[in-house]
Amino acid sequence: MEKGRCQQGWDWGGTRRLPSVVQHQRLDWADAVSYCVTQEANLASVHSEAEHQLIKTLIKTFNPLEFYTWIGLSDVVTEGRWMWTDGSKVDFTDWFKSDPDGGKAQNCVNTHYQTLWIDNECSEGYAFVCAERLC
Ligand SMILES: [Ca+2]
Numbered sequence: 001m002e003k004g005r006c007q008q009g010w011d012w013g014g015t016r017r018l019p020s021v022v023q024h025q026r027l028d029w030a031d032a033v034s035y036c037v038t039q040e041a042n043l044a045s046v047h048s049e050a051e052h053q054l055i056k057t058l059i060k061t062f063n064p065l066e067f068y069t070w071i072g073l074s075d076v077v078t079e080g081r082w083m084w085t086d087g088s089k090v091d092f093t094d095w096f097k098s099d100p101d102g103g104k105a106q107n108c109v110n111t112h113y114q115t116l117w118i119d120n121e122c123s124e125g126y127a128f129v130c131a132e133r134l135c
């Protein structure tokens with residue numbers, strides 16, 4: 001990976017990643033995953049409160065009217081086992097109140113600029129945020 005690209009990114013969770021502009025098109029979670037891959041990125045993972053705040057700022061800046069926004073966390077593979085689509089460790093979560101509360105009906109995670117994470121139905125169409133791993 002060329003050095004210049006690494007220097008553009010933020011140091012998130014020990015790797016340099018560059019969150020993309022929040023995508024305004026509404027896609028279901030699986031299509032959002034695929035879209036990010038076409039951008040050589042992943043749905044964003046979040047590893048600290050600082051990263052969460054950065055994501056929220058992006059959502060508010062680029063998509064202030066949007067309600068929920070997909071991030072890369074899901075328990076699609078095994079109920080109750082939360083995993084990031086970029087393969088990074090789940091070392092931080094910021095669940096809203098009693099969420100996750102959806103059991104097998106809700107396996108994908110939304111955030112929003114004013115609130116915390118909720119598990120939601122993966123088939124719902126929402127905006128989403130990708131993050132590109134730089135190095
Ligand atoms: Ca679930």
Ligand SMILES: [Ca+2]
Pocket residue numbers: 099100101102106118119120
């Ligand atoms: Ca829920």
